[in-house]
Amino acid sequence: MSVIPSTKRAVRIIALPLATPSARKSHGVVEHLTYYHFVTPPPMEGKTRNWAAWVQNKAADLWAGLGKAPEGNWRRKSFLYGERLVDHLDFEELALKSFDTSLGPKLLHVGGKDTIKPTDNPTIPLIYPSSACESPIPHLRALLEKRTPRHKKGAIVWLAVSPLTAPFMLIPIIPNFPFFFCAWRAWSHYRAFKASQYLESFVERGAVLPQPSSELDALYAEYAPVQPDPEAPETPHPGSSYPPGNTPMSAAETQKSCPGAAETGRPHLLLTRAAVPALEKFLGLPSGGSFASDVYRALEQARLRLEREGR
Template identity: 25%
Template sequence: MSNKLRLVALPIKATTATTATPQITLLSQPPTVALQENYLTKTINWCDRQWNKLSDSADGHWKKRVWNGGESVMDRVPYTEWALKHIEPGQSVAPNSTHKLDILYPKSVISDKDLLNMVKASFISRAARHRRSMWIALFIAPITLPVAIIPVVPNLPLFYVLWRAWSHWRAHRGAVYLGRLLANNQLNPRESDELDRFISTHPNLTTKDINTLSKILKLPPQATLEAHRAVKQIDSDSKRQE
């Protein structure tokens, strides 16, 4: 494992008659040595803990229903957004330096050139979209304030739009960061024999396959969850197109 962030380019959907390259998602592998948390990270982690506490509520309780609904909403957030928002520049190489960010990939299904083209087309190109969506969410936020006068019920619409604004900001930051590294030739496709062997026998990944691969690559829980979401979303898109 590295003491710097590295990415895993995970092919989710194999090539077809109409696609020359597989669909991929980018999974973040943070450094093995934990970095000191800043105030923003501490706040985010605290919010995550408070949110997950809702899942411990009894079935049928409004807290459990809110948690179930929230998780369903999160599953519909595009997998590309999840990938971008978990790229932490502070854990990785500095732009305009001599260091490079490794992207592990399976050489049997995608070339290094195609990989960089896909990173640009599917992830970096979304920077402006996420910036625009962030400002739209912030503009909508004050409109939800009247809900706060309702007793007992929390202002879920406000929480949602603020969460979406934060999510889009993080994704925008990740996309801009990757764009700077690509422009400076600091993205380094790196062949992974482990990933290559697994993908060669599992061309169309299932959630069960993801769990197995996660153990092989020692992926963190968040990356495993993001891979699950990517598989479900791409499978769902494929069924709608049939």
């Protein structure tokens, strides 16, 4: 069942917990690696798209064109190197920058002679698997408090660094990749900052409403990493990507995991890579799109973070 048909004119946030809670805390809340996917309505028909959207689409087309170059060509090599750089960017930033806030609802301003009731403000549903997370609101609030200043600073720093790449423009034939990268990093941080700031205002007003999803619960149960045989050597299961010694929690254990104290034992992944096509189908997204690559990247980053934490 897809969440898209009922949300063609509304924003939805899909919380996808990637791992059981960490032993560490961020802003007083136990860290819980979670990927947030934003479902937004399509732009209104007949509405003129702004220049920023045009530049974004044009840049995406040019980048995709580099990836179609023959193997061994400098364009193809540049594309592959750039993709490796993206793999090292925090998946939280990539998720936030994908959220086009211009397509979301606007909060009503409180003040003046008119009295605005809290119920008059628009709301954003936050769909989540209750078997993996009791309520994602505390984690989302802590994440935004951490991310908003980070992305604001990042946008300023990369924008300031961009002019230093001007000498590379003197090199003939080869495009000024250092400048484009700095400009893209500044734009990425700015987009993530605006999305984080936007979501913070909704969370502060209590306008983000958690909605448990039985469909997501079923997906998490179906695609949980397989528990290894306790008598077998400690090696990861071929269908999983979590470190040796980590086994999935039972539904009763994981239901208590967010936002309360972390469970005993080492944190581990909650999903395998095989879950991604099923999640695409649940969301009504075309297969092989940016959602799949973003979730694969998030799962890999979560695995690496858990490995570092377990050392």
